[in-house]
Amino acid sequence: xxxxxxxxxxxxxxxxxxxxxxxxxxxxxxxxxxxxxxxxxxxxxxxxxxxxxxxxxxxxxxxxxxxxxxxxxxxxxxxxxxxxxxxxxxxxxxxxxxxxxxxxxxxxxxxxxxxxxxxxxxxxxxxxxxxxxxxxxxxxxxxxxxxxxxxxxxxxxxxxxxxxxxxxxxxxxxxxxxxxxxxxxxxxxxxxxxxxxxxxxxxxxxxxxxxxxxxxxxxxxxxxxxxxxxxxxxxxxxxxxxxxxxxxxxxxxxxxxxxxxxxxxxxxxxxxxxxxxxxxxxxxxxxxxxxxxxxxxxxxxxxxxxxxxxxxxxxxxxxxxxxxxxxxxxxxx
Amino acid sequence: xxxxxxxxxxxxxxxxxxxxxxxxxxxxxxxxxxxxxxxxxxxxxxxxxxxxxxxxxxxxxxxxxxxxxxxxxxxxxxxxxxxxxxxxxxxxxxxxxxxxxxxxxxxxxxxxxxxxxxxxxxxxxxxxxxxxxxxxxxxxxxxxxxxxxxxxxxxxxxxxxxxxxxxxxxxxxxxxxxxxxxxxxxxxxxxxxxxxxxxxxxxxxxxxxxxxxxxxxxxxxxxxxxxxxxxxxxxxxxxxxxxxxxxxxxxxxxxxxxxxxxxxxxxxxxxxxxxxxxxxxxxxxxxxxxxxxxxxxxxxxxxxxxxxxxxxxxxxxxxxxxxxxxxx
Numbered sequence: 001x002x003x004x005x006x007x008x009x010x011x012x013x014x015x016x017x018x019x020x021x022x023x024x025x026x027x028x029x030x031x032x033x034x035x036x037x038x039x040x041x042x043x044x045x046x047x048x049x050x051x052x053x054x055x056x057x058x059x060x061x062x063x064x065x066x067x068x069x070x071x072x073x074x075x076x077x078x079x080x081x082x083x084x085x086x087x088x089x090x091x092x093x094x095x096x097x098x099x100x101x102x103x104x105x106x107x108x109x110x111x112x113x114x115x116x117x118x119x120x121x122x123x124x125x126x127x128x129x130x131x132x133x134x135x136x137x138x139x140x141x142x143x144x145x146x147x148x149x150x151x152x153x154x155x156x157x158x159x160x161x162x163x164x165x166x167x168x169x170x171x172x173x174x175x176x177x178x179x180x181x182x183x184x185x186x187x188x189x190x191x192x193x194x195x196x197x198x199x200x201x202x203x204x205x206x207x208x209x210x211x212x213x214x215x216x217x218x219x220x221x222x223x224x225x226x227x228x229x230x231x232x233x234x235x236x237x238x239x240x241x242x243x244x245x246x247x248x249x250x251x252x253x254x255x256x257x258x259x260x261x262x263x264x265x266x267x268x269x270x271x272x273x274x275x276x277x278x279x280x281x282x283x284x285x286x287x288x289x290x291x292x293x294x295x296x297x298x299x300x301x302x303x304x305x306x307x308x309x310x311x312x313x314x315x316x317x318x319x320x321x322x323x324x325x326x327x328x329x330x331x332x333x
Numbered sequence: 334x335x336x337x338x339x340x341x342x343x344x345x346x347x348x349x350x351x352x353x354x355x356x357x358x359x360x361x362x363x364x365x366x367x368x369x370x371x372x373x374x375x376x377x378x379x380x381x382x383x384x385x386x387x388x389x390x391x392x393x394x395x396x397x398x399x400x401x402x403x404x405x406x407x408x409x410x411x412x413x414x415x416x417x418x419x420x421x422x423x424x425x426x427x428x429x430x431x432x433x434x435x436x437x438x439x440x441x442x443x444x445x446x447x448x449x450x451x452x453x454x455x456x457x458x459x460x461x462x463x464x465x466x467x468x469x470x471x472x473x474x475x476x477x478x479x480x481x482x483x484x485x486x487x488x489x490x491x492x493x494x495x496x497x498x499x500x501x502x503x504x505x506x507x508x509x510x511x512x513x514x515x516x517x518x519x520x521x522x523x524x525x526x527x528x529x530x531x532x533x534x535x536x537x538x539x540x541x542x543x544x545x546x547x548x549x550x551x552x553x554x555x556x557x558x559x560x561x562x563x564x565x566x567x568x569x570x571x572x573x574x575x576x577x578x579x580x581x582x583x584x585x586x587x588x589x590x591x592x593x594x595x596x597x598x599x600x601x602x603x604x605x606x607x608x609x610x611x612x613x614x615x616x617x618x619x620x621x622x623x624x625x626x627x628x629x630x631x632x633x634x635x636x637x638x639x640x641x642x643x644x645x646x647x648x649x650x651x652x653x654x655x656x657x658x659x660x661x
């Protein structure tokens with residue numbers, strides 16, 4: 001029993017993933033194994049996924065970042081404004097798209113740095129600082145978009161959102177080559193990078209140390225403030241990347257709606273993945289699986305035609321069960 | 334079916350398309366794909382964040398249930414990226430047609446374009462795409478909504494009075510309504526707009542906004558609330574402030590509670606204007622009709638753009654617009 005407990009603690013999220021997958025196979029048979037569906041499973045929530053990677057590190061330091069959803073709207077808005085400005089000239093669309101990406105990344109990085117700096121040096125609780133960000137970044141985006149959506153005038157921008165690398169030998173249902181989208185590729189690459197950072201570098205050990213016991217880390221000559229500034233800055237930068245790919249896919253940005261609830265989805269993925277909200281313990285791969293699990297929950301409800309009014313209940317229950325499994329196992333330690 | 338009388342054009346078209354099919358009974362169970370099997374249709378709508386969208390959901394369920402010979406998958410989304418996910422999932426389930434009421438116009442346009450290119454019949458309802466990628470686009474006449482409601486207000490005030498203008502969620506729907514109404518108000522110098530703000534088509538937000546406006550303006554004659562949810566929020570604010578006398582509210586959309594009060598001659602609600610959420614049902618009916626008749630054939634004569642007229646509800650005609658069994 002105890003060994004089962006330990007197993008669930010470690011791999012509960014994978015058990016949940018496999019179970020949900022099986023439930024879909026039961027209803028839809030091998031049709032559910034279409035490459036297109038599997039591709040969508042990784043790519044659909046990749047925007048929140050990219051953000052959730054940064055969120056994992058933030059939560060591991062014992063912090064939280066509630067501002068990421070609003071920051072998506074702000075980064076996207078600035079990106080599209082730059083895109084439209086530079087891309088007005090037909091010849092410079094490639095440059096315009098590149099600059100839009102840079103602008104989005106820059107805004108995210110600066111905003112993340114401001115969050116981190118205020119938290120680390122202003123000694124304000126992360127919840128409060130990023131709650132302020134949640135309000136302020138959305139508001140700035142609304143100002144830029146005059147309350148509505150900002151449309152891109154560069155038609156080829158959407159190719160960033162729909163483009164990617166064709167997977168050799170695989171096709172969509174209508175016979176086109178199956179494309180693995182850029183944002184999904186970025187999601188996986190960033191996850192690998194963060195995993196390396198966390199497990200193989202001194203910085204990773206510092207993140208864990210700060211989250212486990214900040215005072216002890218401080219006495220052990222870990223620059224706890226710098227670690228904090230870094231994780232929030234990184235999360236901001238990743239949010240900028242997510243905003244760039246998201247606005248490309250929509251070829252516009254809805255300043256009131258883009259990134260809405262992304263902070264909650266990202267936190268949910270991190271927690272489902274087995275990272276402790278109390279800090280000090282976490283894993284990147286768990287977050288990646290958590291993101292895929294969230295996508296799979298949505299797909300499952302579509303499969304079973306769950307009335308959309310009930311979907312929140314199902315989603316909440318799955319999140320709770322995934323966490324309880326891990327929590328219950330931990331109590332047995 | 335009484336409600337179809339609101340939309341003679343669309344009803345006629347829908348009836349015509351059904352008439353072409355093998356069975357004119359909506360429950361005939363005769364619609365099959367050329368290759369055999371049931372047609373599959375996805376319906377993607379915004380989540381019920383206010384009464385009107387709740388009405389959309391209700392009418393979508395109701396309309397879909399009239400066609401059991403077609404497999405319907407109804408999904409709602411809080412915001413565009415969730416809706417894109419829904420649409421991709423529907424595509425992977427192999428839908429023949431999609432009825433889409435966009436959460437927002439521009440962000441849904443690229444995915445709609447891709448789906449259209451993939452050969453899926455696209456019926457777009459209410460909030461339009463920014464490019465003509467829909468096979469059929471059905472919307473309410475929002476400019477007429479703004480114009481007719483504003484003209485009524487000016488007329489009832491005899492061209493003179495202090496009014497408040499409440500706007501909805503930023504969107505083409507809101508822009509068209511407000512722009513048309515403002516044009517009417519501006520052409521009557523006796524009408525003074527003392528305040529203009531957004532209540533996001535939401536009861537609580539409208540109540541808050543109205544509370545602030547009431548403290549700033551001692552004299553207000555009427556409120557152009559542009560939505561029945563907001564109208565009810567405004568009413569709460571008026572009652573709380575004891576200002577619910579010698580003032581009236583013009584909402585919009587034809588919520589049954591408001592229509593009832595118009596019918597009963599409530600001085601706070603002398604009129605309302607229709608904007609039926611049942612237009613989603615027109616979209617569903619249209620998609621079903623086109624699939625039954627054969628997409629290529631039906632699209633030869635289907636208009637690409639259907640505009641549903643809006644009408645003023647007054648105590649005299651309110652009975653025709655009152656549906657107690659409707660959710661909205």
